[in-house]
Amino acid sequence: MRGRTRRREPGEVFGPRTSLFADVLSIGLVTALVSLPLVTAPAALSTACAVLRGAAEHRPSTAGRYVSELLAHLRPGDLTAGALLVLALALVAADIALVGAGLPGAPVFAGAAALVAATALTVGLRACGRPESTTDWRTAVRAAAHDAARDLPGTGLVLLAATTCFLCTWMLLPLAFLVPGPLALALVAIDGRRRPPDGSHR
Numbered sequence: 410m411r412g413r414t415r416r417r418e419p420g421e422v423f424g425p426r427t428s429l430f431a432d433v434l435s436i437g438l439v440t441a442l443v444s445l446p447l448v449t450a451p452a453a454l455s456t457a458c459a460v461l462r463g464a465a466e467h468r469p470s471t472a473g474r475y476v477s478e479l480l481a482h483l484r485p486g487d488l489t490a491g492a493l494l495v496l497a498l499a500l501v502a503a504d505i506a507l508v509g510a511g512l513p514g515a516p517v518f519a520g521a522a523a524l525v526a527a528t529a530l531t532v533g534l535r536a537c538g539r540p541e542s543t544t545d546w547r548t549a550v551r552a553a554a555h556d557a558a559r560d561l562p563g564t565g566l567v568l569l570a571a572t573t574c575f576l577c578t579w580m581l582l583p584l585a586f587l588v589p590g591p592l593a594l595a596l597v598a599i600d601g602r603r604r605p606p607d608g609s610h611r
């Protein structure tokens with residue numbers, strides 16, 4: 410994320426980086442709550458990325474602004490993206506059940522399914538991290554697929570961020586209500602690697 414960091418004012422207890430960290434956690438909590446119905450998860454994460462992206466422009470990264478952004482940008486396309494997410498999760502659950510049933514060729518099938526799931530996860534997360542996701546999911550997904558193929562280091566970072574969030578949640582379940590914030594911040598930073606200072610995409 411670009412932009413000059415504000416210096417600590419005289420008498421200020423916490424610096425701007427600490428304040429941003431607190432904002433990230435609060436946004437993560439709101440994002441997790443909004444994502445509970447699952448069909449709202451893509452819109453929730455996309456909004457979190459949009460709010461944290463504004464921090465580089467010195468706009469407030471607060472839970473209040475998050476709610477305002479979510480209400481302003483929520484549209485039928487977000488629910489369609491959420492429905493596709495639910496369908497994808499159902500397919501993954503079915504694949505796991507089939508593999509557990511001990512069908513012939515299960516290891517090969519499991520490997521192929523894991524590769525497809527990882528690819529879909531990467532593209533989906535990168536789409537949420539792009540500014541286009543707040544207005545046009547199709548454009549965001551196409552651009553994210555292009556980025557996933559052309560920016561392999563960034564793709565690795567996205568998978569690393571998602572894996573880290575999963576492991577944190579697995580080790581301590583209540584962290585599930587906080588990790589969406591750091592995940593959104595990571596997605597914004599990864600997408601920002603490929604953007605020049607004027608904000609246009611390379």
